Amino acid sequence: MPTPTNPDETADISDLPPEVLKQVKQMVSREYAKDLRAQLGSVPRTIDWTRLSPEDLEHELLELNQFVDWLRHTYGLPPQIIPPMWHRHWEMIWELSALRQQWLTCYDQQAKGNMGVVFHAEFAAARERLRDWVTIPGSRLDRDRATRITPWPGGEAEGFTPTDSTEYPVENRNEDFVSFVEEQVLERQRAQDAEVQEILNSEWSERP
DSSP, rough: OOOOOOTTTOOOGSSOEEEEEHHHHHHEEEEEEHHHHHHHHOOOOOTTTSSOHHHHHHHHHHHHHHHHHHHHHHHOOTTSSTTTTTGGOHHHHHHHHHHHHHHHHHHSTTSSHHHHHHHHHHHHHHHHHHHHHHTTTTSSEEOOOOOOOOOOOTTTTTTOOOOOOOEEEOOOOHHHHHHHHHHHHHHHHHHHHHHHHHHHHHHHHTOO
């Protein structure tokens, strides 16, 4: 292979031996694929709210809140579909979270051209389900109450506490959402700490 006559000169790609040229092309191809994966990001996955760490729980709740706010403004959704206090009802969180993941999947850069239609078909079905979820607790624009869980005779776990379904006015939705996130993160942290402590106690008791 010809040697450059000065440091500013570089060898032309056509001067490379075939085996070296092949290796260079493979390296470039791998780097391109790596960069493409980084740009496209990971494939959206279904969120299991029961298994998130405190940090992930906070992150996903904030992300979901942004999506819901965008959704209701973009499509002009009334409180009969998405009420201000949707975050206080886990049935609505699960439904809206599933819808968000569907949207992320359908509008991913690698999605096929018809996926927008698929999303709107799923969106139409989700709106009907959301109406049911809103009707059950009777959540409104200006008032809300916890979703009532009907206790079954002899069918509840020990320590089960019936839901306080007292109706209360909706005054500052944003402040309530922040309080809800803080409550959930703290509760998840306590549960995580309890699991860690249980593991430590188990390992300690098994020591000779």
